[in-house]
Amino acid sequence: MPLLLRTVRESRWHKAPAKPWLDQDDVPADPLADLATSEQALSVWRVLPDRSNIERIVRAVILGRDKIADAGYILFDSDLLTDLQIETDESVVGRSPDREANAWHGDLVNLSGNKLVGLTKALLRHGETGVVLKKRLVALVETGIANSEIPERMRTKLP
Amino acid sequence: MTDFLEESAATGLSQETPASSTDARTDSPYVRIARSEALFASLLLSSALAVAPAAAVTMRSHRRDELLESSTAPADIDIDLKRETASLFDRGAGVVFEDAVLTEFSRSLIEFVAREGPAAFGAITWYVASHRRSAQAVAEALRWIADVGGNDTLRERWALLRQCLEDASPVIRDSAILGFAAIDDPRAKDVLRKVRHFEPIDELRRLIADVIAQLDRTENASVIENRP
Numbered sequence: 176m177p178l179l180l181r182t183v184r185e186s187r188w189h190k191a192p193a194k195p196w197l198d199q200d201d202v203p204a205d206p207l208a209d210l211a212t213s214e215q216a217l218s219v220w221r222v223l224p225d226r227s228n229i230e231r232i233v234r235a236v237i238l239g240r241d242k243i244a245d246a247g248y249i250l251f252d253s254d255l256l257t258d259l260q261i262e263t264d265e266s267v268v269g270r271s272p273d274r275e276a277n278a279w280h281g282d283l284v285n286l287s288g289n290k291l292v293g294l295t296k297a298l299l300r301h302g303e304t305g306v307v308l309k310k311r312l313v314a315l316v317e318t319g320i321a322n323s324e325i326p327e328r329m330r331t332k333l334p
Numbered sequence: 335m336t337d338f339l340e341e342s343a344a345t346g347l348s349q350e351t352p353a354s355s356t357d358a359r360t361d362s363p364y365v366r367i368a369r370s371e372a373l374f375a376s377l378l379l380s381s382a383l384a385v386a387p388a389a390a391v392t393m394r395s396h397r398r399d400e401l402l403e404s405s406t407a408p409a410d411i412d413i414d415l416k417r418e419t420a421s422l423f424d425r426g427a428g429v430v431f432e433d434a435v436l437t438e439f440s441r442s443l444i445e446f447v448a449r450e451g452p453a454a455f456g457a458i459t460w461y462v463a464s465h466r467r468s469a470q471a472v473a474e475a476l477r478w479i480a481d482v483g484g485n486d487t488l489r490e491r492w493a494l495l496r497q498c499l500e501d502a503s504p505v506i507r508d509s510a511i512l513g514f515a516a517i518d519d520p521r522a523k524d525v526l527r528k529v530r531h532f533e534p535i536d537e538l539r540r541l542i543a544d545v546i547a548q549l550d551r552t553e554n555a556s557v558i559e560n561r562p
Contacts, residue, residue, distance in 0.1 A: 182433070184431065184432060184433055185508070185537065185541075186473065186504065186505045186508040186509070188537075189504055189508075189535050189537045189538070190535075190536065190537065191504060191535055192534075208430045237433070237434050240432070240433070240434035240435050241434060241435050241436040242434055242436060243434065244433055244434040244477065245433060245434075245477065245512045245515065245516075246433045246434060247433055304537055305540075306512075306541055306544065308512075308515050308544060308545065308548055309481075309512075309515065309516060310515065310518060310548055311548070334481070
């Protein structure tokens with residue numbers, strides 16, 4: 176099953192030692208901030224088996240924000256969704272400035288509060304986090320503009 | 335090493351061993367490093383064991399005292415500047431921050447640093463060491479201010495990031511590591527290697543390794559550029 180990617184603030188997903196105030200089966204609340212849904216759906220991206228599109232996905236997402244900056248993400252196996260009975264809709268294309276990357280986009284749909292907490296718990300336990308550093312993203316944006324993967328106007332996002 | 339770095343090392347030590355700002359100039363570099371590493375190890379060990387909230391508070395207040403007593407502590411910060419800084423960070427305390435997204439807090443912070451220059455960093459250092467600080471707001475601030483300003487504030491930004499690399503809060507340490515990536519000065523490799531050794535969180539150790547790799551590439555590129 177493919178890996179899925181969600182951009183997050185990576186520091187909210189550290190596998191830090193258990194907090195004394197947290198019940199054994201509970202999850203901290205802060206990571207939920209990275210799983211904000213719209214119409215009960217959550218945006219995710221499909222990662223290629225060789226993981227070669229991770230940086231391109233992160234670039235696509237960050238270009239939709241204010242400024243190029245360090246960008247965190249979390250990867251997780253889509254098998255986790257089966258266990259949680261979370262449905263996916265792969266027909267929802269992305270709306271980033273990178274048209275090719277948009278094909279890797281999908282939504283997790285019909286999410287309830289309980290499913291979201293379950294997903295958070297699963298991601299904290301099994302997810303793999305990473306950060307694409309700003310300097311690398313700047314280089315990726317410049318390359319993307321040169322290769323016409325993203326429009327020239329994206330240059331305004333550069334520092 | 336340049337004077338700047340030696341002074342940075344001394345700055346780090348004076349924060350860690352406040353009684354020895356004079357000693358810092360007379361001890362050998364190895365003694366200095368050993369002392370600071372020993373203290374850092376004990377801080378991180380306490381953090382990793384998550385002993386008890388009371389211990390964390392004690393540790394934080396101990397750090398605060400060290401800062402206030404250290405030779406680099408901002409002793410003469412204007413009271414109005416302190417108030418403005420506290421008010422600014424209080425406004426950032428309730429914000430849910432996202433990577434690469436400007437907020438009213440980050441805009442105000444950038445404007446504050448541009449207006450106040452080096453004095454702003456003294457006030458921020460004071461706030462970071464205060465009991466009432468918001469770790470999330472401090473972490474967000476580090477991500478932006480590492481990137482703002484030129485050589486005139488490099489020393490202050492460096493000292494603040496250096497201090498925050500050893501903070502009890504992993505969120506603040508995370509942003510301090512990213513701050514050194516933003517400054518992109520290969521001289522930070524030594525300090526990053528040192529803290530990596532004691533960092534208890536896997537993700538942060540990995541992040542430090544990524545930043546060191548970036549700094550290696552920066553260093554190699556500058557060597558190639560300068561080759562006749």
